[in-house]
Amino acid sequence: MATKVVVALWVCLMVCGAMGQLTEKRLSYRAQQCRINRLTSSQPTQRIECEGGFIEMWDQNEEQYQCSGIHAMRVIIQPSSLALPNFHPYPRLVYIERGEGLMGVTFPGCPETYHSSRGQHWRGEEEEREFGGQRGDLHQKVHRFRRGDILAIPAGAVHWCYNDGNEEVVAVAINDLNNQANQLDQNFRAFYLAGGLGRGEQPGLRGIRGIQRFHFQNIFSAFDPELMAEAFNVPVDLVRRMQQSEDRSLIVRVERGEMRVLSPDEAGEEEEEYYRRRTRYMGLEVNGLEETICTTRLRHSLDNRREADVFSREGGRLNILNEHKLPILRYLDMSAEKGHMFPNTIYSPHWSMNSHTVVYVTRGEAHMQVVGSSGRTLMDERVREGEMFVIPQYFASTCRAGSNGFEYVAFKTTSSPMKSPVVGYTSVFRAMPVQVLTNSYMISPSEAQKLKFNREHQTFFLSPRGGGSGRRY
Amino acid sequence: MATKVVVALWVCLMVCGAMGQLTEKRLSYRAQQCRINRLTSSQPTQRIECEGGFIEMWDQNEEQYQCSGIHAMRVIIQPSSLALPNFHPYPRLVYIERGEGLMGVTFPGCPETYHSSRGQHWRGEEEEREFGGQRGDLHQKVHRFRRGDILAIPAGAVHWCYNDGNEEVVAVAINDLNNQANQLDQNFRAFYLAGGLGRGEQPGLRGIRGIQRFHFQNIFSAFDPELMAEAFNVPVDLVRRMQQSEDRSLIVRVERGEMRVLSPDEAGEEEEEYYRRRTRYMGLEVNGLEETICTTRLRHSLDNRREADVFSREGGRLNILNEHKLPILRYLDMSAEKGHMFPNTIYSPHWSMNSHTVVYVTRGEAHMQVVGSSGRTLMDERVREGEMFVIPQYFASTCRAGSNGFEYVAFKTTSSPMKSPVVGYTSVFRAMPVQVLTNSYMISPSEAQKLKFNREHQTFFLSPRGGGSGRRY
Amino acid sequence: MATKVVVALWVCLMVCGAMGQLTEKRLSYRAQQCRINRLTSSQPTQRIECEGGFIEMWDQNEEQYQCSGIHAMRVIIQPSSLALPNFHPYPRLVYIERGEGLMGVTFPGCPETYHSSRGQHWRGEEEEREFGGQRGDLHQKVHRFRRGDILAIPAGAVHWCYNDGNEEVVAVAINDLNNQANQLDQNFRAFYLAGGLGRGEQPGLRGIRGIQRFHFQNIFSAFDPELMAEAFNVPVDLVRRMQQSEDRSLIVRVERGEMRVLSPDEAGEEEEEYYRRRTRYMGLEVNGLEETICTTRLRHSLDNRREADVFSREGGRLNILNEHKLPILRYLDMSAEKGHMFPNTIYSPHWSMNSHTVVYVTRGEAHMQVVGSSGRTLMDERVREGEMFVIPQYFASTCRAGSNGFEYVAFKTTSSPMKSPVVGYTSVFRAMPVQVLTNSYMISPSEAQKLKFNREHQTFFLSPRGGGSGRRY
Incomplete structure (x- = not known):
């Protein structure tokens, strides 16, 4: 028993110490060019159809994504569907455009602070689990997310996502391939713990080239079943079934009854908040390690009107999410902002001083102009809902919202974004x-x-000139 | 009003927080090679003639500049001439070889602490500005520089420079393309807010290749004039004139009367110092944010004999400027040293442990030898006034000053240089x-x-052997 | 005298400040690819025969070493032989597989805290040195190492190694070419201060290609002898002999009597520890600078059973050496672990979250499997004593120890390794x-x-299933 505690403490020490190091150091690179001739706003060009939704990807070979080292995808999860557990070699920010659901992000060595049983709340239940009878379960925190949230997923952390709502979840995910956490090259990779695109011919792939398919594979499928069975201490047959899941694609349908118990309701969330505070308090006594990573927040609402950082009755509002509001962003070295511009409002010409900016249009449209150091107009077009484009670091940009206003979410490759406006x-x-x-x-x-x-x-x-005519949000 | 204060505070918070991050993170790279066959000391090979001076550039395609990621230029500004506002995607150190003048470096969100009016001092003047009558002006600090100064210009900060003296200003500028502040590729770029090389055929360019010209362009020239006019809330005609300035080249002549008011005289400088101290003191009370960036020093004299870090009656003196003397260097991750070697003095064979070194000869000459890991002599030649060369990290070097002594300024790609001498x-x-x-x-x-x-x-x-024969400086 | 103290203090300040910066900043890169088709465990492919031992190198052109930026070598030093002083542009971890000896690592500007005289201990001796009579010597600390030790050598620090034992020293050295301390490209380089492979045809090189030979050269050999003689203030003839040493290869035989005085015996070591503590204590009074680098530990035993971090009566034990145990590792951004697995024990399938892993097998054998994001088995083979292979970051691996157990040392490209086990x-x-x-x-x-x-x-x-049958270590 004492050994277990020592092991747990040691693991915790390692995890907490290491997390602080996760993104502060080295990086592995590919030769990169930012001689951009044209920036275009576009919809995703690739699509993977899955049983319970689909994954759309922007073309990473485009100049703008190459220069910024960004890989962008939009994931649609249908109601009662589960995006299977996977991890990536770089940090990821996810913006929830629509819907709500549950997300789990696991950290090795953190305690399992969620106790659940099938079909009832854990409160009042006895704490003892019974494995044979399958009455209880222990697992790490599950996060509820809603429309307008940003989710921060550290590099290498296994995560899964379940849509327990009544409408599609639409999530826009930005992967920062250039991030210091990534010591591999700048190619996109995903490591799936279940499911996968399989090896056979697959319908439902649009625009996916051969080599990319290899990066949506089940990492268990290639291990020797006997060895795995012994590692897990389970029958070989069970491992074989785990491996066969490689043809289940990446998002699967799950009957809602099968996932019911996971859901932390509002009350539970408050309680968890209380628990987190208590842990923090106790943590300080036992030296503060527990709180650093294992209880860090990974979610923040970008759509909270009361939290707006810039607010103008004539122009609109801007919510900025940086490392000061969501500390985990310091480790990700990424951040985001959400803009609501009233009709015909102009975004001051400006440039970003310490990051690239990836803009995804969530509503309305705007006339966007971007100029690089060459003094040429690299972008001069209307950008529309559902489109995405990159504004490279230092490149000057401005836009005028359309007659119905313009809403966007922008992702940045720094945790402390700074812009330099001209006006x-x-x-x-x-x-x-x-x-x-x-x-x-x-x-x-x-x-x-x-x-x-x-x-x-x-x-x-x-x-707009003459001011005051914009509608209020 | 309260909104304004909140906005200002928030901007300040963002700026101060972000500055700390400016250079600590990621970097975008080009494949780089340091298989150097020969190091040569040379004069600039490219030249841009401007109305009020010229810009000379060393050939960035040379092995030594490729390996070190350094872009070097020498800017000559004639009396009563203004180097137009521009910024760069990487930090820059500037050594003032000759002349004196004024430099402005703007930080977005910092307060305008200089109040001036046309033709008279701001002291005693009423603090209220009258915009219509053009009586007063508010702007950020203007720095006076003199021969022997190092100026530190952060990445992305707009700066301009005015020669209000009677002789040419000769400034040697080192750009650190590899710096972590730069997330673009390693190509040289400049972003001009006014002037530019224009698009037409241009006389006065020597050795400038086609592609490079594109990086001396006015970023405003390519924006839609209507949009800009509305953004600035000024007539379109005014924007058109701003855009036409793209043919004015990069350094323009300005009658001295036109720039008179800017000049902080000695008294003003002391006062500003007092103001800075008071701000700092007050800053601590209101939480110290204001002082971190907005009032940081950007200038330090490298030629101050009393500040010499190494002093030998027989050998000479060495002034080192690192992050401890000029804290902004920590963000730039660059530093500099100035050496005055007496005739025939030998610089101990040594290598730099944590940076490349770019040497610019300011006076005299020396016999320089550099040896790389290949055990071959990569450089074995006399280096002369006005020439520049690179000593890559870890490469061993030594030199013997000529019979008239040797003076140089060396720039380093670290903020805490460390060398390992053999003798x-x-x-x-x-x-x-x-x-x-x-x-x-x-x-x-x-x-x-x-x-x-x-x-x-x-x-x-x-x-030199036998010692003591060198002349004193 | 006062000048000397000032110079010393200043140098110390520079060194201490700079060391903190050594590895925290920038990096120069080569385009890198991690599209690995196959990982293989192998013996070194290249060999340099020297008078007093040999140096074996793994083929750095292999995919796995390219992807991880690792250069690996095994150095065998025969009894009474000296590996000549040299330095590298990146940090190095060395594991002592066999034998014992002495290592010197010099830091510029640190005090010479070892006082020795020929043929007798320095204790009780007068502190005054007599240069003419050659009675005493002053030098920096000499470290005794033994089988099972890890030695940490910072980038750019000159080091040498002497085998004063009765058996061969076998040392496995890992160079981290991608490390931030290295601003040169990713090619392997060594800078020798003595010896070298020379320029002529050389027997005893196996698998060494032309270009690589150039990176084992004496850096003094290419300097002008007259200039060097004047720099050292010694006769030219002496410099010529230093330069001629370039044909002495990299490890030379030395009669034991010639090196006798260096050896700090156990008593001396304790005393040195005492001295170090006292210095630290005094250091705190004079502001703690001296202790940071000049007295840092560079050595730690990885084989200490009592220090095991994971210990299982059935499975084996794991010793982890990270920045918390050996603080200099923070500057190197590297770490190591030593595993002792009992027969048939299985290493939980896992991936490394923040580093590549280089595994060197020290005893026994194991069946190793590695799977990448492509879901294919990249490695599925028996790995044997003396072989090495790389497990790239995030790639999943597992292994089963052979019937005689399995021992290995693993090197990591982070100072705070974190792994994510599946079981x-x-x-x-x-x-x-x-x-x-x-x-x-x-x-x-x-x-x-x-x-x-x-x-x-x-x-x-x-x-292993059924457990408890493993033999105890």
Whole structure:
């Protein structure tokens, strides 16, 4: 028993120490080019049809995804369907565009803090499990997610996802292939613990090239069944069935009754919050290790109007999610923002100082312009709901929301994004002396002051000329 | 109003938090090779003639610049000329070889702490600005620089430079393309906010290849004028004039009267120092955010004799500028040193343990030798004033100053440079037991002791044999 | 004198500050691919015969070494032989498979804390050295190593090694070419201060290609002898002899009498420990700089049974050496583990979450399986004593020890290794709800519970079915 405790403590020490290191170090690279001739906004080009939904992928060979090292996918999970457990060699941010469900993310060595039994709540139940009778279960935390949430999934952490709602879950997932957590090359890879695309000819793959199929495989299928059976101490037959699951695709249908017990209801969530706080408090006494990773938050709502970081009655609102709001982002070195722009609002011309930006349009449309160091217009088009594009680091961009407004979620390859706007309260023009402007552009001092101060009280979201006509959200 | 304060605070939080992250993370790479056959000291090979000066660039395709990821340029700004506002996707160190002037570096979200009016000092003036009457101006700090200064320019920060002196400003600028702040590829890029090389045929370009021209363009020129006019809330005509400035080249002439008000005189500088200290003090009370970036120093004199880090009456003196003296260097991950070697002094054979070294000769000449791991002499030549060369990390080098002495400035791709000398007080020979030397070289113990101790009281700069004959500086 | 102290302090400051930076920053890369078709366990393919031993190298062009950026070598030093002083552009971990000896690792600017005289112990001796009479010597610490030790050698630090025992020293050295300390490219390089492979035709090279020979050269040989003589302030003739040593190969024979005085005996070691503690204590008073690098430990025994981190009476034991046990590893960003598996024990299927793993078999054999994201078996073979192979990050592996047990040492490219086992106390299966398993694999709840709990009380080393039959170590 004492040995178990020592092992557990030691594992915990290793995990907690190591997590801090996960993303701070080295990186493995592929030669990369950012000589971009054209940026285009597009829908996914590849599609994997599964029993319980499908996975759509943007073409990673496009210049913009190559330059930014981003792999983007959209996963649709039908009601009562389970996205099978898998992990990736880089961190991933997921935005829940629609629906709700449950997600599990496992960390090796963290305690199993969820006790459940079939068909009833664990509260009031005895804590003892009975394995033979299958009455109880222990597992790590399960996270409920809803429309508008960002989920942060660390590199190498096994995760699964279940849609227990009544509508499709639509999730947009951004993989940061360049991330320091990834010591492999920059090719997309997924490691499935169950299911897989199998080896035979498969219908339902659109635009998936041969080599890519190999990266949706069940890693158990290739191990020797005898060895695995002995490792698990189970019959060989059971291992064979695990391996055969490789033809079940990546998302499977599950009767709702079969997954019922997992669901932490609201009450349970509060309780869990209480438990987490208590653990934290106790953790401080036993030296704070437990709280660092095992109880970290992985979910944050990007759509909370009350949490808006920029709010303008004329322009719209901007929610920013960085490492200060969701600390796990520090380890992922990624972040996100959600913008709601009123009709005809203009996003101040600006550039991102420390990251690439991947924009996914969630509603409406906008006229988007992007200019690189070559002084050429790399993008000048309407971007529409469901499309995605990349704005590389330092490239200047601006947009004007369409007549029905524009909503987007933007993912960044840094945990502390910083942008440099050209117009408005925090702009570079405002920071420069009038004389530098007059002499740079050969304009009069009064014109220079217009450039500096005509939008003095606004920042990022600029109301359309004449202002005030936008509808409120 | 409260909203404004909140926005300002939030922007400040973002900026300060983000700055700390600017250089600590990821990097985007190009395949790189350091199989160097020959290192040569050379003058710039490319030249861009501008109205108010010219920009010279070393050939970045040379092995030594490819290996080190360094792009080097020398900028000459004539009196009463303005280098137009621009930014780069990597940090830059600038050494002022000659002249003096003013530099502005803007940080998004930092407060405009300089209040100026046309033709008079801001002291005693009312604090209220009148925009219509163009009486006052607000802008961020302007830095006065002088011969011998190092200026540190963070990645993505817009900067401009004005020569208000009577002689040419000669500035040597080193760009660290490999730096972690740069998530684009390793190609040189500049983003100009005004001016540009334009698109037409251009006289005055020497050695500039087609593709490179595209990286000296005005980023505003390619945006839709209507959209920009609405963003700035100014007439379209004004935007068109901003865009037309793309043919004004990169350095323009400005009548001195037109830039007069900018100049913080000595008194002003002290006052600003006082203001900075007060801000810092107050900053600590309001939680210290304001001081971290917005008031950081970007300038340090490398030529201050009293600050010499190594001083030898026989050998010369060495001024080292690392992150401890100029904290912003920690974010840039770069540093510099200035060496004054007396005639015939020898620089102890040594290698740099954690950076490449880019050497620019500021006066005199020296006989330089560099040896790589291949055991071949990669460089064995006289290096002269105005020339530049790279000593890759770990490559061993030594030099002997010419008969008129040798002065150089060296830039390093680390913020905490460390070198390992072979001879002298801190040498590896001194650190090894006599017996290791005797057996490694088959020499006698007394010979080994000579190797260890004959220069026992010297370090780095070794006086010529017979010593003491060098002239004093 | 005061100058000397100032110089020393300044150097110390630079060294200590810089060391902290050594590995935290940038990196220079070569395009890298991890599309691995096959992993094979192998003996070294290249061999350099030297006067006092030989150096064997694994083929760095193999996919597995390319992907992981690892260069591996095995160095055999015969009794009374000296591996000549050299340094590398990346950190190195060395495992002592057999024998014992002395190692010196020099840090520029650290004090010479070892005082020795010829033929007698320094204790009781007067502290004054007499250079002319060659009575005393000062040098930096010399480390005694023994079978089972790991030695950590920072990038750029000169080191040498002497076998003063009665049997061969067999040392396995892992170089981490991808490490952030290396700003050169990913090619293997060694910088020798003495000896070298010379330029002429050389017998005793097996499998060494032309270009590689150039990276075992004496860096002094290419410097101008006159310049070096003046730098060292010694006769030119002495420098010429240093340069001629380039034909002495890399390991030379040395009569034991010639190296006698170096040996710190056990008593000396304790005393040194005392001295180190005292220094540390005093160091804290004078601000703690001295202890950070100059007195850091570079050696740790991996074979200490009492220090085992995982211990199972049925399975075996595992010793893990990470940054918490040997703090210098934090700067190297490497770590190691030593496993002793009892006969037929199974290593839980698992993957490494934050590093590549290089395995060297020290005794016995095992049946090893590795599966990548492609779901194919990349390795399925017996691995034997003296062989080495790489398990890339995230690739799943398992093995079963042979009938005589299996011992190995594994090197990792992170200082805080973390693995994710599939079976056992800390496994991902245990962390997932039963229902996820039942639905993923279409198995019954009781089968899922078997997968979760049948190895509930074990971790990493799983006893063979029927358990308890393994022999004890």
